[in-house]
Amino acid sequence: MAIDTVSMDKIVSLCRRRGFVFPSSEIYGGLGSTFDFGHYGVLMKNNIKARWFEAMILERDDIVALDSAVILHPRVWEASGHVEGFTDPLVDCRTCKLRFRADKLKDSQCGRKPSKHPGEIPDCDLTEPRQFNLMFETTVGPVQEAGARAYLRPETAQGIFINFKNVLQLARRRPPFGIAQIGKSFRNEITPGNFLFRVREFEQMEMEFFVPPADAERWYRYWIDERVAWYLRYGLRESRLRVREHGPEERSHYSQGTSDIEYLYPIGWSELEGVANRGDYDLTRHTEFSTTKLEYVGQDGERYVPYVIEPAVSIERIMVALLVDGYDEEVVGERERTVLRLHPKMAPVEAAILPLIAKSEGMVGKARSLYEELRRRHSVEYDDNGAIGRRYRRQDEIGTPWAFTIDEQTLADDTVTVRDRDSLAQERLPITGVRGWLDDALERDWKTPKAN
Ligand code: GAP
Numbered sequence: 345m346a347i348d349t350v351s352m353d354k355i356v357s358l359c360r361r362r363g364f365v366f367p368s369s370e371i372y373g374g375l376g377s378t379f380d381f382g383h384y385g386v387l388m389k390n391n392i393k394a395r396w397f398e399a400m401i402l403e404r405d406d407i408v409a410l411d412s413a414v415i416l417h418p419r420v421w422e423a424s425g426h427v428e429g430f431t432d433p434l435v436d437c438r439t440c441k442l443r444f445r446a447d448k449l450k451d452s453q454c455g456r457k458p459s460k461h462p463g464e465i466p467d468c469d470l471t472e473p474r475q476f477n478l479m480f481e482t483t484v485g486p487v488q489e490a491g492a493r494a495y496l497r498p499e500t501a502q503g504i505f506i507n508f509k510n511v512l513q514l515a516r517r518r519p520p521f522g523i524a525q526i527g528k529s530f531r532n533e534i535t536p537g538n539f540l541f542r543v544r545e546f547e548q549m550e551m552e553f554f555v556p557p558a559d560a561e562r563w564y565r566y567w568i569d570e571r572v573a574w575y576l577r578y579g580l581r582e583s584r585l586r587v588r589e590h591g592p593e594e595r596s597h598y599s600q601g602t603s604d605i606e607y608l609y610p611i612g613w614s615e616l617e618g619v620a621n622r623g624d625y626d627l628t629r630h631t632e633f634s635t636t637k638l639e640y641v642g643q644d645g646e647r648y649v650p651y652v653i654e655p656a657v658s659i660e661r662i663m664v665a666l667l668v669d670g671y672d673e674e675v676v677g678e679r680e681r682t683v684l685r686l687h688p689k690m691a692p693v694e695a696a697i698l699p700l701i702a703k704s705e706g707m708v709g710k711a712r713s714l715y716e717e718l719r720r721r722h723s724v725e726y727d728d729n730g731a732i733g734r735r736y737r738r739q740d741e742i743g744t745p746w747a748f749t750i751d752e753q754t755l756a757d758d759t760v761t762v763r764d765r766d767s768l769a770q771e772r773l774p775i776t777g778v779r780g781w782l783d784d785a786l787e788r789d790w791k792t793p794k795a796n
Contacts, residue, residue, distance in 0.1 A: 349584075350671040352610040355664065356539050358671070358682065362742050364388065364692075365540065377536035377543050384742050385663075387692035387723060389547070392659050392666075393526055395689060396549045399574055400524040407522035407551060408515050412503025414528060415484065415494050423633035424502050424626065425597050426479060426495075434476040434534050437462055438469040445534050446473035452535065478531045480544075496530035501654060503527075504552045505626040508638050519640055519650045520563065522553035529658075538611050540660035547659040554640075554650035557624065560600070563653045564621040568603050571617055571655050575605070579687035580669050583796040584608040585616075598625035600651075607665040616665055617657035624649040666690055670743060672794060676768065679733070684743030685766055687790050691743040693725045695782055698735050700751040702728035711750040714760070714775060722782060740765055746785065748778055766793045 359365040363382035369375045381389060400407050421427050433446035440455025444462050454460040456467055463470050480496040497503065504523045511523055529548045536542045555563045568587055575585055590602040601621040606613045627638040627649050641647045670685040688694060697715040699707035708728060715726040725744070727735050732749070739747055749761040759772045762781065773781055 349608060349610050350668055352539055355610070355667050355671060358684075358741065359385070359539075359667070364667075364742075377533075378545060379540060379543065384692040388663060388666075388686075388690065389659050391690045391692070392662050393547075393549065395578060396574075397524075397526070399570075400522070400549075400551055406517075406520060407524050407553070408511060408517070410504055410507055410511070410523050410525045411527065412500070412507060412525060414497050414530075415482070416497060416503060416506065418494050419633055420502050420506060420630075421479065421495050423629040424505075425629070426498060426502075427477070429597055430479055430498060431475040431477050432534050433473040435462070435473050436471045438471065439467050443534055444470075448535065476532075476534060478533065480530045480532050497528075498531050499529050499656070500525045500527045500548045500550045501552060501656065502626070504550070505630055505638070505652075506634075508554070508627060508630075509636060512640065518642065520553060520555040520559065522551050524549070524551040526659075538609070540664050541609065541611065541614070543660060548656060549659065550654060550656040552622075553653040555653060557648060557651045560621050560623070560651035560653065564601055564619065567653050567655050568605070568619045571605055571619060571657075575616075575665075578666070578690055579685075579790055579792050580607065580665060581792060581794065581796055584665075584669060586613065588613075596620070598622045607661075607668075609664065609668060616661050617655060619653070619655045622652040622654055624651055626652060669792070669794075679737075681737050681740050683740040683765060685792050685794060686743035686745075688745040688786055689790075691745055692723065693739070693742060693744040694722045694746070694786065695724045696735070696739045696744050696747040697724060697726045698732065698747055698749045699728050700732055700749055704755075706755045707750045710754055710758075710775065714748065714750070714778060718779060718782065721779070736763065746782070750775075 362384060364385035366380045366382055367374045368378040368380045401409055435444050435446045437455060442455040444452045449462050452462050454462050454465060454468060457465050462468055479498050482494050482496060483492050484494045485492045504525055511517060526547065526549045528545060530545050533542055533544055536544055553563060553567065572585060572587065576582060584607055586606050588604045588606050595602050599620045600623040603619050604615040605617040607616040631638045639647055639649045666686060667684065672683045672685055674681060695718065697711050699711035701707055711726065715724060718724045736747060745765045747763045749763065751761065754760055754775065758775045760775050760778060761770050762773055763770050
């Protein structure tokens with residue numbers, strides 16, 4: 345199938361140009377595949393987290409929040425299976441000195457001849473594959489001794505399992521209930537790349553939903569549907585989303601069933617989010633390793649180890665999917681514009697306030713006071729720098745859904761123009777009604793105007 349999608353280079357360039365994302369440690373020459381988020385990137389990430397938190401916690405009453413430590417007791421990772429099994433097979437090329445995943449050679453480029461895969465030209469001299477653990481190691485305490493070895497967490501999920509008993513007792517929950525957490529995870533990926541898609545430091549949003557074993561399959565299907573609905577609610581095109589169920593040979597050691605919610609990224613269909621039925625693997629293993637019983641005991645004496653259903657995703661993968669899905673280039677009035685058609689609740693800036701003429705004290709005064717009024721409750725931006733067309737285009741490129749323009753007529757009748765990013769339609773509103781108009785507009789259902 346021909347992939348009709350924007351290139352990753354265009355997304356990288358827009359993110360750079362508009363200050364969403366920068367290569368990290370750039371003044372020192374950069375540190376491959378690590379990124380820093382600029383102002384608009386932070387605002388967008390905060391929106392992604394807020395929408396997830398609303399859907400997981402605020403809109404339901406069967407999930408509670410948690411924020412566990414990044415560095416956990418090293419035994420946690422023995423119990424979870426990560427020390428033994430969180431590995432990828434790695435090969436080195438003695439000729440070009442590059443490293444590759446042995447199971448992904450067909451997706452990699454030879455260091456000498458990028459049109460070939462590693463091992464395809466006689467020059468290639470690959471080592472035998474060896475297992476490489478993806479966890480970053482560190483030392484806790486001032487002395488570098490074996491006993492103080494610890495790991496940066498490669499997933500947030502284990503912090504949830506080891507707090508199961510606390511939540512069960514203190515939040516007085518009984519299955520089905522969930523614990524949700526947002527936080528950084530770290531993986532020493534052998535082949536990071538494709539911008540934010542595969543990085544070594546990323547922010548995960550994971551929710552572990554504890555259910556009676558007999559209900560696990562039903563809840564597994566339920567969470568796949570819920571998560572797909574969340575992506576559609578925030579504007580991803582249905583034609584760019586699909587659910588792919590793993591075969592038994594592809595599943596992780598803990599999984600009784602896993603489905604990837606895939607998005608059609610510029611690199612092809614790839615995992616956006618995973619939903620897994622982890623069975624009772626984690627609670628049973630932590631019971632074994634910690635000797636603390638992690639089970640549910642009902643008032644009637646009923647006792648069992650709950651099964652766990654887990655939707656897990658990173659903010660980075662959502663951000664790339666939203667940017668790719670929203671990116672558009674078009675010609676308007678003989679001028680080209682780049683526009684990010686983001687859902688208004690995902691866009692970094694909700695509205696721009698623009699005085700038509702920066703030298704007009706009357707317009708600037710009214711625009712400033714509207715900006716002061718709105719900024720208390722909304723992410724808004726004031727801009728009086730340059731021609732109005734250029735200011736509109738700047739806002740289009742960062743995905744701002746609406747611009748309120750203060751012009752001559754505002755001085756006469758206290759009305760402003762509101763311009764819609766997608767349709768370019770303009771209407772007039774009383775300046776006193778702008779706040780209410782924006783509140784309502786943000787609550788409206790939004791669908792991308794892009795054809796599928
Ligand atoms: N607790 C289960 C778990 O971590 P995973 O499939 O390894 O499962 C879950 O990761 C999600 O985390 C993925 O679907 C993806 O959204 C994100 N993710 C994983 N590795 C990533 C990386 N190196 N860079 C960015 N996101 C990543």
